[in-house]
Amino acid sequence: MVDLREFVDSVKDRIPIEVVVGRKVQLSTKSGRMWGLCPFHPEKTASFTVQPDSGRFHCFGCGKSGDVLNFLQESEGLSFIEALERLADEAGFEMPGFSGDRRDPKKSNRLKKAREALAAARVLYSQSLNEPAGAAARDYLLERSLSAEVLETFCVGWAPNEADWLVRALLGKGFSPEVLAEAGLSFNDSAGKPVDRFRERIMFPVLERGARTVGFGGRFLPGSWADENNRGKYINSPEGPLFPKRRILFGIHLLPDGLRDNAEAPIVVTEGYLDVMSLHQAGVKTCLAAQGTALTSDHARLLRRFDRKVVLLMDADEAGQRAAHKGARVLVEEGVACEIASLPDGRDPAAMVASKEEAELLQRIASAEDIIDWRLSSWFRKVGQLGPADKNRVAQEMAEWVNSAVSPVLADTWVRRVCDRLGIGEQAFNALCHSDSNSNPPAPVHHQSSVPESGNTLQRNEREIVAAILLDPSLLSRKRNLEALQGIQEGLTDAFAARLLAWCLESRAESEQSGLDEALASFSDPEISLWLSGLRDLPLEEPARAFVNALEALPQNRRQSIRNSEHPVDDDALRKLQREVQVSMRIGEKTPQQSTTNPAEQE
The missing domain is CATH 3.90.980.10 (DNA primase, catalytic core, N-terminal domain)
Structure with missing residues (x-):
């Protein structure tokens, strides 16, 4: 078996990064660097740079960076192994088997x-x-x-x-x-x-x-x-x-070009194949549709990566409005800016384009409402003049939306807007918003986390745990660490973290290697592979410290995530176990703490 890192280095030495990037980006040399328009976000002035000597790229606009493999993964949606196979074939190397590669x-x-x-x-x-x-x-x-x-x-x-x-x-x-x-x-x-x-x-x-x-x-x-x-x-x-339907969006392969060509255009999510094609024909090059299913958290996380507002353009019938309501909630919970565009009764985008009503359709997209305004307007249309009991019902729903907002600025804006529209006091509405949450303040998203950006605080917390054991598989050799991981495994909310932790524990049980290289060789899912590939350059000098901090943070981040749930998770046993892990791992350690999603360290 061949060592993965050695093979990667050999391939990268054979294929210059500027050659691969140059196939998608027109590069020019200035001050020892090569510059071009970023292929990952729209811009008019080049902020995307390639350094041939180091074999890396970086965009000062959107922040994306990495090596030639990362570039292929990002630009073509490939897994790490698929990107490596592409380059190896170009370099004239035959892909060998790798140590730890347990794929059939x-x-x-x-x-x-x-x-x-x-x-x-x-x-x-x-x-x-x-x-x-x-x-x-x-x-x-x-x-x-x-x-x-x-x-x-x-x-x-x-x-x-x-x-x-x-x-x-x-x-x-x-x-x-x-x-x-x-x-x-x-x-x-x-x-x-x-x-x-x-x-x-x-x-x-x-x-x-x-x-x-x-x-x-x-x-x-x-x-x-x-x-x-x-x-x-x-x-x-x-x-x-x-x-995998829950992760697929029809038209996604055309979205990057559409966004790059129009820096102001929102991402428009509609219902069907013909709707997407008709919208493209009408000039809306940034439209998508889910695959016969409602929008999922996987869809939302994918859309969040494009850093663009999403407009939901659903049919005006009851089913379409329900889909818009549910889809908007998923997007808001994942931190995606969301608006709703209304269609005429009995009309869909494809029918409007076929009837030469493109101008009205485009105007409706441009006039999309913020989700809170849309829901409030829906209530006023449904009930008419709101009495005290009606205001209470509406305020309860609005409180759910406010509590689901990831951004405190967005939540505060919504609070003021709801109070103004309903004619109620902010103190009373804020009390309603916090009535189902525990006394601890929400854990803020720590944007300096040691783990590549991956969604809300709880998801990133869970991935920090997994990242630590991938970067230092020896953590699995300690009995208490294994018990801690087995204790949290069932309650993981992030699909990536759950799959990766299960793989790590299974590898350990079978006496197989379970480090980052082995994970890269074992997972072909492009999204997981891209995240794993990002760990290759992670400046995490003390995975053990990061592991402890992430475990300590988990109970509070879980409570904040489920503060509106009717069945809170009991963390007593987990907390006791984590205190034991903390003590056993900190003996003799004097290194500085790594960054973490632990809310206690952010106060």
Whole structure:
């Protein structure tokens, strides 16, 4: 087995960072550095710099920095291993097995082939749309006023009405039935024969950042067999490692370019494929849609990385308004600025664009309301003149919104706005806001944390614990540390921290290595891999100290996170265990404390 760090260094020595970055950024040399417009945020004056000698990039505007692998991960949505494979292939190196890499080689190869099959299917579906069999689909798309340009931009295609059209085509290209099933393109019929999952449907490829196909959505045509037999207007690729719906947003591969071209444009989140495509056609190049599901915390964390306001553009019916309400709450809780744009009754973005109402649609997006104003207006429309009991009901909901705000400035602004609209005193409303919270003040987000930025305080706290044991796996050799980690494992709220801690404990139980290098070699999820890659440059000299501080912070940060819950977590046993850990680890230690999310140290 080859040491991962040695192999990484060899590849980076062979492929200069300025060559890789130069494929996406026009660079010019000044004062010993290379400068260009940042590919990660919109700007008119170059603040993005590359230093060939050190092999690193840094943007003084948005703060993104790293080495050539980080650049590929950020710009193309690749995992660490995928970025390394890309560079190794370019450098003429064969990817070896790494110490600690416990991935199943057969499974890894099958997933790689499945991604290739998805890319091949996208091409075949697109070609089919322009053949005689796709005539009805072309007519329908023309009726929806979608231009040839936007159809090409989104790689729209057609799945013919043949049971195994795609299966036969892809088998002929050398893909196995198992790979097609892994890709979600086929399933076995009652006779055990592989058949197409999508049939007689307009096909919308779902691409992630880096324009890699991860799945498809298929819409039936009016009057088709699927329509007449009530088989669902839309079907999507099945949930799986290649198509995790809760993390996928349709149109995300086009978002960075849209944001870069318009520094003032918000991110517009709407409901469906046709809505996104129609909005693009109308000039809104920063629109997205969730994959047949409500907005999730994973979606919100992804959107937060773009540091841009989000406008929810949902249908005016009851279901659309519920989706807007729930989606806004998720965004607010993750610290994403959120507004609501209202649509006319019975209209959606696609219908408005088709009816040449683009100007009104754009005006409605530009006039989007802050979430608090939208909710207050909804109450006034619903109830009319508010009596004392009505004001109390409205104030209770508004208190929930205020308590969910990550920013104290935003919360204070909302308090004053609610009191003004409802005609109530700030003292009474503040009392309502704090009635369900405990006496401890909310733990502030510590922006100087030693761990890469990763969401709210509790999530970052949990990741600090994981980061410490990844950077110093010897922490797992102490019985009390293991007991502490096992004690907090079930209650972890951050999906990354939960998966990584489970992997660390499993590795320990199997006497396997569980350091950062091994984690990078074992996780292919791009988001986890990007976060792990950021730990490679973490200036954490005392992981043991960071581990202690993060454990100490956890009970209070948990209480603050669930202060509105009806079932608070009992931290007594955990607190006792953490005091024992603290004592055992601090014996003989005289080094300065590391930065932490411990609220007690921030007072």
